[in-house]
Amino acid sequence: DKPRPTVRADKRLIPVGGNVTLTCSVDNPTEWKYYWFRHTGNISEVQTVDEGKSENVISISQGGVYYCQGGRGSPVFFTEESHRINIEKRVSNMASVSLRPDWPVIYSGETITVRCEISGGRNNEWVYEWSKPISDTLPTNEYRIVDASESSSGNYRCLGRNKQDLYSSTEWSDITTVTVSEQRPKAQIIPDRDSAGGTVTLTCSVKPSSSSSSSWTYYWYRVEIASKPVELKSDTNGELVTSENGLYFCRAGRGRPVYYTESSQSVTVDIPDKQRPVVTQQPNWSTMYYHREIILRCEIQGQPTDWVFEWISSSGDAPSTQNDILSLDYSFSKYYWCRGRRKSDPHDVTWWSAPFTSRYASYPHPAASLSVSPDREQHFTSESVTLNCGGNSAEWRVMKFSVTGHLIYLRICWAMTGSLCTINRTHSDKSVYWCESKSGEFSAAVNLTVHNEDLLLVSPVHPVTEGASVTLSCRLRGENKLSDVIFYHNDKLIQNDSRGELKISAVSQSDEGFYKCEHSGNVSPQSWMGVKVLPRPEHPSFPVLLVAGLGGLSGKILIILLILLSHCRYLKGDSFL
Numbered sequence: 001d002k003p004r005p006t007v008r009a010d011k012r013l014i015p016v017g018g019n020v021t022l023t024c025s026v027d028n029p030t031e032w033k034y035y036w037f038r039h040t041g042n043i044s045e046v047q048t049v050d051e052g053k054s055e056n057v058i059s060i061s062q063g064g065v066y067y068c069q070g071g072r073g074s075p076v077f078f079t080e081e082s083h084r085i086n087i088e089k090r091v092s093n094m095a096s097v098s099l100r101p102d103w104p105v106i107y108s109g110e111t112i113t114v115r116c117e118i119s120g121g122r123n124n125e126w127v128y129e130w131s132k133p134i135s136d137t138l139p140t141n142e143y144r145i146v147d148a149s150e151s152s153s154g155n156y157r158c159l160g161r162n163k164q165d166l167y168s169s170t171e172w173s174d175i176t177t178v179t180v181s182e183q184r185p186k187a188q189i190i191p192d193r194d195s196a197g198g199t200v201t202l203t204c205s206v207k208p209s210s211s212s213s214s215s216w217t218y219y220w221y222r223v224e225i226a227s228k229p230v231e232l233k234s235d236t237n238g239e240l241v242t243s244e245n246g247l248y249f250c251r252a253g254r255g256r257p258v259y260y261t262e263s264s265q266s267v268t269v270d271i272p273d274k275q276r277p278v279v280t281q282q283p284n285w286s287t288m289y290y291h292r293e294i295i296l297r298c299e300i301q302g303q304p305t306d307w308v309f310e311w312i313s314s315s316g317d318a319p320s321t322q323n324d325i326l327s328l329d330y331s332f333s334k335y336y337w338c339r340g341r342r343k344s345d346p347h348d349v350t351w352w353s354a355p356f357t358s359r360y361a362s363y364p365h366p367a368a369s370l371s372v373s374p375d376r377e378q379h380f381t382s383e384s385v386t387l388n389c390g391g392n393s394a395e396w397r398v399m400k401f402s403v404t405g406h407l408i409y410l411r412i413c414w415a416m417t418g419s420l421c422t423i424n425r426t427h428s429d430k431s432v433y434w435c436e437s438k439s440g441e442f443s444a445a446v447n448l449t450v451h452n453e454d455l456l457l458v459s460p461v462h463p464v465t466e467g468a469s470v471t472l473s474c475r476l477r478g479e480n481k482l483s484d485v486i487f488y489h490n491d492k493l494i495q496n497d498s499r500g501e502l503k504i505s506a507v508s509q510s511d512e513g514f515y516k517c518e519h520s521g522n523v524s525p526q527s528w529m530g531v532k533v534l535p536r537p538e539h540p541s542f543p544v545l546l547v548a549g550l551g552g553l554s555g556k557i558l559i560i561l562l563i564l565l566s567h568c569r570y571l572k573g574d575s576f577l
């Protein structure tokens with residue numbers, strides 16, 4: 001049997017500038033000469049490192065796979081090849097991990113790049129090896145973390161390995177820690193009125209704040225009536241100075257693709273002494289007929305010559321800069337707003353007028369219905385509410401009316417699918433909703449409120465008809481109805497027992513008013529429950545049917561006017577209607 005030598009190394013790693021000593025051992029060592037071989041991974045490319053040396057020790061300074069053989073006599077008789085020994089070599093280049101962009105905390109969903117930088121040498125000289133959480137060898141020095149999540153958190157380190165000689169590598173770099181937060185940051189807005197009172201400075205910041213606040217770009221919005229929020233500007237200083245009244249909010253974004261924080265709460269900028277113009281119409285009839293032109297006028301107190309007028313309509317156009325406009329719209333009722341901008345000081349703008357509409361009559365106006373699901377007046381934030389319009393029309397829109405400070409909003413539900421409008425609010429809200437059809441049908445208006453609280457009253461959205469029965473209850477977020485509930489009517493305790501329901505078997509007018517409930521010390525917001533009084537002969541809101549006959553023209557024309565005064569009661573409350 002041929003002998004087989006064994007190889008030993010004093011160490012497996014050649015330090016920078018150092019060497020490793022290999023020893024080839026075979027029985028009767030003095031009888032043999034020594035042959036050394038090396039390759040760097042490809043066994044078809046074996047190099048001879050040394051041959052015919054009488055010493056069985058060599059010093060090497062290159063990495064690779066080494067083995068030896070002994071030989072003696074002439075012609076040379078060779079032993080078997082020894083087993084292989086892998087020797088790694090460290091080169092003097094230093095690896096380091098950098099983040100681009102260099103944010104200490106990144107948020108779930110963001111995209112960042114980790115880079116392995118190697119000092120000296122050429123960039124294309126290396127392949128890059130990463131430890132966990134990447135655990136991979138990559139041909140380029142960049143690794144993109146797309147859509148970061150908690151599993152992207154960790155200590156990143158890398159090394160470079162010579163492409164030509166995979167047994168030569170840098171040391172592992174120091175670690176760079178990446179922290180991915182699952183919590184989405186939120187923008188926060190702080191208003192500050194200057195002492196003269198003419199302007200307001202709004203400051204936007206990101207919560208939770210981190211030392212990388214400079215990485216954010218701040219986006220500013222003002223909510224204009226009847227339209228989507230207007231983007232005002234975006235920059236990195238997070239400040240907006242304005243003298244224009246309105247509802248403002250901001251958000252911040254960074255990176256590419258842009259990652260946005262949650263939007264801030266809205267703040268109302270309400271500089272005192274601003275006027276609110278009034279829209280009037282001519283001719284000033286309460287109901288207009290088809291194909292009648294009307295003139296709308298924007299009226300501001302004082303010097304009319306000092307103002308430039310701005311108009312907005314619910315269909316988004318800006319019809320005029322004069323103080324009056326011509327309205328000729330026959331489809332969906334159109335709402336108009338106007339405001340004045342002072343010629344001598346263009347930053348001085350009035351409030352927008354209250355929304356104005358001139359309804360073109362189509363006789364008789366059939367009533368539409370509006371149903372709400374879940375069927376209650378109070379709703380939880382982040383739970384969706386569906387409004388459904390019913391009636392003889394193919395095209396519907398849901399209108400929303402709300403008042404915040406001096407701001408009066410009238411908005412169209414943009415997310416309509418057929419006759420359904422779905423709302424899902426993250427902030428509390430109190431608004432009035434109704435349906436309108438293209439053919440002129442209107443539903444009654446309903447109050448809907450959205451609350452951050454976890455305890456809500458379940459009460460009807462529509463007024464209850466006199467004599468009908470109604471049941472009120474109390475509900476915790478995510479749970480069914482509760483028992484052990486206290487009910488209040490106009491702040492007076494009216495029921496305190498374990499039934500959990502307030503049942504009124506025959507509603508009368510005295511039951512109208514504000515209701516709220518209480519459960520283990522928590523009190524719900526209150527809601528108005530209306531009572532629809534049944535028409536009585538002596539009651540002034542009895543519907544009146546007027547029938548007028550006209551004979552003698554071409555055939556017979558019969559005009560029927562049906563005036564539902566009890567219905568009009570709801571409309572009168574909102575003066576713009």
Ligand SMILES: *[C@@H]1O[C@H](CO)[C@@H](O)[C@H](O)[C@H]1NC(C)=O
Nearest residue numbers: 017018019020021059060061
């Ligand atoms: C190997 O390294 C040792 C010190 O670690 C040094 O004394 C010796 O001269 C080196 N040998 C060669 C051949 O470079």
Ligand SMILES: *[C@@H]1O[C@H](CO)[C@@H](O)[C@H](O)[C@H]1NC(C)=O
Nearest residue numbers: 039040041042043044045046
């Ligand atoms: C190994 O070396 C041979 C000879 O140089 C070459 O033909 C072959 O492509 C190499 N194989 C690899 C996997 O690099």
Ligand SMILES: *[C@@H]1O[C@H](CO)[C@@H](O)[C@H](O)[C@H]1NC(C)=O
Nearest residue numbers: 381382383384385424425426
């Ligand atoms: C409502 O919105 C919240 C947050 O925006 C979301 O978590 C929730 O799933 C939404 N609810 C529905 C029913 O769509």
Ligand SMILES: *[C@@H]1O[C@H](CO)[C@@H](O)[C@H](O)[C@H]1NC(C)=O
Nearest residue numbers: 445446447461463528530570
């Ligand atoms: C809406 O609530 C107010 C009180 O907040 C009440 O006066 C009004 O009648 C309610 N409207 C309807 C349609 O219930």
